[in-house]
Amino acid sequence: MREIRLRFSKTGQAKYISHLDTNRAFSRAFARAGIELWYTEGFNPHAYMSFSLPLSLGVESLCENVDIRILGDMSNEEVKKRMNATLPEGLRIVDVYDDFLDCHEIVYSDYVYKLEFKDNEEALKRIKELLDSEEIIALKKGKKGKRRILNETNIKEFIVKYNISIRNGQIVLNIRLLAGQDKNLNPSLLFDSIIRGIDMDYEYKEISRISLLTKDLKEYK
Secondary structure, eight states: OEEEEEEEEEOGGGGGSOHHHHHHHHHHHHHHHTOOBOBOOSSSOOBOEEESSOOOTTOEEEEEEEEEEEOSOOOHHHHHHHHHHHSOTTEEEEEEESOOOOGGGOOEEEEEEEEEESSHHHHHHHHHHHHHSSOOEEEEEEEETTEEEEEEEEOGGGEEEEEEEEETTEEEEEEEEEOSSSOOOOHHHHHHHHHHHHTOOEEEEEEEEEEEEOTTSOBOO
16 A cells, blocks of 8 residues: 555636535546555545645636555556546646645645726726735624624735736736635635625636645645
């Protein structure tokens, strides 16, 4: 038995596959590919699969990771080849390797937001003002007794840095957020907070996770 990491992209319509269904898609793909996985022991044995940082629904990614334990002597290149022949459209293995970091090493995540408004210039101005302000209020779901409520939370501290401009008729926002086990900001929550904060309706949006980084700003692999 050996443990390997599969790095994969999740694009196109696959961004609407939930984390649970992504897990199921990989389980089925491993079975169809003839890749024998190591199973946990105990009363409810299941194939060992560990995803580094679950992705928000509706967000694309170029840097997803899943760790597995395989039996036999199949090469990493053969694992990649077989999986890409069986995974559904939008899920693609880009690399397979043995030596990798623990998921607790993740501290930052880089995203690209592409947005369109009827008035991009005005939207750009308002977004910059909001991101530069001391408070960015998000509405997070919670409970008070048996009632579901929305709590106001300042998410400004989760934003590390950003760059924003208009390119090819779109507002392009490159932003680095805190991520990982201790502090993690959902990119969709940030988007909702921006739209509510600038009080403008959007025409189009696309959010992509492009990299995961350690505290030393090294690529998480």
